[in-house]
Amino acid sequence: MDAINTQVTFNQLISELSSRLINSEPAETYECIEEVIEAFGSYAGADRCYVFEFDDAVINMTNTHEWVRDGFEAHIEDLQSVGINDLPWFFDEIKTHQIFIVNDIELLPPEASAEKQEFKREHIKSVICVGIVAKHQLLGFVGCDKVQEQHRWTPEEVRCLKLVANIIANTMERQRTYSELIHTQRELEKANRLLQAQVSQDGLTGIANRRAFDERIHNEIQRSMREQSPLSLLIIDIDHFKSFNDSYGHLQGDQALKSVANAMFDLFQRNTDFVARYGGEEFVAVISATNKEKTEASIHHLLESIRALQIPHENSEIAPYLTVSIGGYLHTPKTDESIGSLIDTMIAKADSALYRAKSDGRNRGYLDD
Numbered sequence: 573m574d575a576i577n578t579q580v581t582f583n584q585l586i587s588e589l590s591s592r593l594i595n596s597e598p599a600e601t602y603e604c605i606e607e608v609i610e611a612f613g614s615y616a617g618a619d620r621c622y623v624f625e626f627d628d629a630v631i632n633m634t635n636t637h638e639w640v641r642d643g644f645e646a647h648i649e650d651l652q653s654v655g656i657n658d659l660p661w662f663f664d665e666i667k668t669h670q671i672f673i674v675n676d677i678e679l680l681p682p683e684a685s686a687e688k689q690e691f692k693r694e695h696i697k698s699v700i701c702v703g704i705v706a707k708h709q710l711l712g713f714v715g716c717d718k719v720q721e722q723h724r725w726t727p728e729e730v731r732c733l734k735l736v737a738n739i740i741a742n743t744m745e746r747q748r749t750y751s752e753l754i755h756t757q758r759e760l761e762k763a764n765r766l767l768q769a770q771v772s773q774d775g776l777t778g779i780a781n782r783r784a785f786d787e788r789i790h791n792e793i794q795r796s797m798r799e800q801s802p803l804s805l806l807i808i809d810i811d812h813f814k815s816f817n818d819s820y821g822h823l824q825g826d827q828a829l830k831s832v833a834n835a836m837f838d839l840f841q842r843n844t845d846f847v848a849r850y851g852g853e854e855f856v857a858v859i860s861a862t863n864k865e866k867t868e869a870s871i872h873h874l875l876e877s878i879r880a881l882q883i884p885h886e887n888s889e890i891a892p893y894l895t896v897s898i899g900g901y902l903h904t905p906k907t908d909e910s911i912g913s914l915i916d917t918m919i920a921k922a923d924s925a926l927y928r929a930k931s932d933g934r935n936r937g938y939l940d941d
C-alpha cells in the first residue's frame with residue numbers, strides 16, 4: 573500500500589511539475605528541473621540525483637542540476653566540464669542504449685575500471701542513468717545514486733526515470749529553441765540597425781545622405797517652430813569640380829569629395845548641427861538654435877577649412893587649390909507654416925544665395941534671411 577501511495581504521490585508531483593515546465597520562463601525552468609529530480613530522488617529513495625548536459629561537440633559533460641539528500645556530499649562543483657573520454661564505457665552505454673544501470677558497482681566489468689574508480693571516489697554503491705534525447709540527439713542524461721546501500725533498480729523506477737528524462741529533454745529542447753529564437757532576433761535587429769545606417773548614409777563619403785537630410789530638416793523645422801529659435805540651412809557647392817575631374821580623374825575627384833565631407837563633419841560637431849551630401853558635389857548643413865552672426869561665422873570657418881585642405885586644382889579660375897561656394901538661409905518658422913513648403917522655400921532661398929556667390933566669383937558664401 574505504501575509503495576502505491578509513493579507512486580501516486582510521485583505521479584501527481586511529476587504531472588504538476590511538467591505542466592509548470594510547459595509554461596515556465598527560462599529563469600523558472602532551472603528551479604523546476606531541480607524539483608523534478610528531487611521528486612524522483614525522494615520517490616526512489618536515492619541519495620543523489622543529477623542532470624548532466626553534453627556540450628555541442630559532445631566532448632565534455634557538465635553537471636547542471638543536483639539534488640542530494642540531507643547529510644550527503646554534493647559533487648556538482650567538481651563535475652563541471654568533465655571530458656566524456658574520462659568515462660568511455662559509461663558514455664558508450666548511454667549513447668548505445670540510452671540507459672546505464674548498475675545495482676552493484678563491484679560487479680562492473682574490467683573495461684569499466686575508470687567508471688568504477690570515479691564511483692568509488694563519490695562513494696556510490698548503485699547507480700542508474702537515462703539519456704536525455706531530443707530530436708534523435710543525445711543532449712545529456714539524468715541519473716541517481718545510492719550511496720548508503722546497494723539497490724536493485726526496479727522496472728517501475730526505470731520507467732519513472734525515463735519519464736523524467738523525457739520531461740527534461742522536452743524542456744531543454746524548448747529552451748534551445750527559445751535561445752535560438754532570441755539569437756535570431758538579435759541578429760535580425762543588428763542587421764536592421766546596419767541596414768538603417770546604410771540607408772541614411774552616403775556610400776562614398778560616409779556622412780549622411782539626402783534621405784537623412786530630408787528627415788532631419790523636417791525634425792529641425794519642427795523643433796525650431798516649437799522653440800521659436802532661428803534655423804539656418806547652408807548649401808555648399810565645390811567650385812569648378814567638372815574641371816577638377818577632367819584634370820585629375822574621377823578617382824581623385826572622389827577623394828576630394830571625401831576630404832570636403834570630412835572637413836564639414838569636423839566643423840559641425842554640435843548635436844544641433846547636421847551635415848549631409850545633397851548629391852554630386854553639393855553638400856548641405858543644417859544649423860539649429862543659431863543666429864545671423866553664428867551662421868556667418870560658420871560660413872567663414874567652412875570656407876577657410878576647405879581652403880586649408882590645399883587640394884591642388886590647377887585649372888580652377890579662382891585659386892590653385894579646391895574651393896567651395898556657399899549659399900545660406902536663416903529663418904525662424906512661424907508656428908502655422910507648412911513644414912513641406914517651408915523646406916522648399918529654405919532650399920530655394922539658400923540656392924539663390926549660392927547662385928549669387930557663384931556669380932560673384934565663387935570661393936565665398938552669402939547668407940539671406
Ligand SMILES: Nc1nc2c(ncn2[C@@H]2O[C@H](COP(=O)(O)OP(=O)(O)OP(=O)(O)O)[C@@H](O)[C@H]2O)c(=O)[nH]1
Pocket residue numbers: 776809810811812813814815817821822823824825826829851852853930934
Ligand atoms: N568624382 C566625382 N565627381 C562627381 C560626383 N558626383 C558629381 N560629380 C561631378 O561633379 C561635376 C559637377 O559639375 P558642374 O555641375 O558642371 O559644376 P562645376 O564644374 O563644379 O561648376 P560650378 O559649380 O559652377 O563651380 C560633374 O563633372 C560631375 O561629374 C562623384 O560622386 N564623384
